Amino acid sequence: MPWSGCRARADLPVLHRQGPAASSGWLCSTMQYFVTRKVTMQTLSAFDSRLADVAGVSVANSTEIHGGDGAGLPMLVVENALGRAELTLQGAHLTSFVPAGGHDLLWLSPKATFVPGKAVRGGIPLCLPWFGGHPEGKPAHGFARNHTWTLVGAEALADGTTRVTLELLPSDATRALWPDDFVARLAVTVGGSLTLALRFEHRGDHEVPFSSAFHTYFAVPDVAQADIEGLDGCTFINTVGGANTRQPQQGTLRLDGPTDRVYLDVPAVQAIRTAQGTTRIESDTRSAVVWNPAEFALNIADVGDAYRHFVCVERGDVFDDARPLAAGGVYEKWLTLSLA
Numbered sequence: 001m002p003w004s005g006c007r008a009r010a011d012l013p014v015l016h017r018q019g020p021a022a023s024s025g026w027l028c029s030t031m032q033y034f035v036t037r038k039v040t041m042q043t044l045s046a047f048d049s050r051l052a053d054v055a056g057v058s059v060a061n062s063t064e065i066h067g068g069d070g071a072g073l074p075m076l077v078v079e080n081a082l083g084r085a086e087l088t089l090q091g092a093h094l095t096s097f098v099p100a101g102g103h104d105l106l107w108l109s110p111k112a113t114f115v116p117g118k119a120v121r122g123g124i125p126l127c128l129p130w131f132g133g134h135p136e137g138k139p140a141h142g143f144a145r146n147h148t149w150t151l152v153g154a155e156a157l158a159d160g161t162t163r164v165t166l167e168l169l170p171s172d173a174t175r176a177l178w179p180d181d182f183v184a185r186l187a188v189t190v191g192g193s194l195t196l197a198l199r200f201e202h203r204g205d206h207e208v209p210f211s212s213a214f215h216t217y218f219a220v221p222d223v224a225q226a227d228i229e230g231l232d233g234c235t236f237i238n239t240v241g242g243a244n245t246r247q248p249q250q251g252t253l254r255l256d257g258p259t260d261r262v263y264l265d266v267p268a269v270q271a272i273r274t275a276q277g278t279t280r281i282e283s284d285t286r287s288a289v290v291w292n293p294a295e296f297a298l299n300i301a302d303v304g305d306a307y308r309h310f311v312c313v314e315r316g317d318v319f320d321d322a323r324p325l326a327a328g329g330v331y332e333k334w335l336t337l338s339l340a
């Protein structure tokens, strides 16, 4: 589903922080209420809270939902009759998606921490505006996942889904890592399926290297028994141990140890089949990174032996599939997850 592909009701506009109609009276009379639970959080601005009030979106805090010490991270809960999702404002990072009557498609580590500035382990971190390590030693997977995004839109759509839009703009912290101006937006549509539509506008006056991925952690009962389909015949780069060897995938993929592979030029759709069901992955991105560290996870504090219960299939545009962004260039890609 493309960025603008959802059928929005004409009387339910996206709201912007500087929008002319940001009065609660106007909102009450024109927006359909889907609110399941309202929590006023001091961590969100008054305007953000008002957006949350009008479109089936509630605000919460990670400590309320996931426990743990300290202040935690502000979160959004998006819920309607078709499905329910949770995300942290930090990173615009999905941590849960449950279609009605189904199970959570996303894995959130039982050892996950919700700490400002540190990416949450699990869900869908956004790797942006680079994937993997950086040649100058800047943080892996870019800065988008570690910075706080702003809720700028909330809509109840005519088809019963709910869409929230989050935005990340430059700050002193991002300029230290990425000197150019940019506007990053993520539209998250929650229903029987989950769609993330990413838009990154490069506002610099010169070409820049660019790569990106939806680094999705899928919940599986046992990673050793999960079948990944939709990669047959694709060339993959095996990056385990820095090998960087290339070979074609033959048939269905089942992981049998530490795995870190970059599949290039993949078909639009993959499926993960387990005893629990089949998860469908669709995207207009070109790559799919498949990752599970297996026993190496024992050295990763927020994973440990829980590695058995996820597999990452990260749709994006990375390695050979990445393309630089020209001056003023825009990157727009989407990902849709559902139970098959």
Ligand SMILES: O=P(O)(O)OC[C@H]1O[C@H](O)[C@H](O)[C@@H](O)[C@@H]1O
Residues within 6 Å of the ligand: 119, 132, 140, 141, 260, 261, 289, 290, 291, 312, 314
């Ligand atoms: O620990 P992170 O920075 O979140 O990265 C986790 C993993 O992300 C991707 O899957 C990369 O291909 C892996 O090499 C990396 O280990």
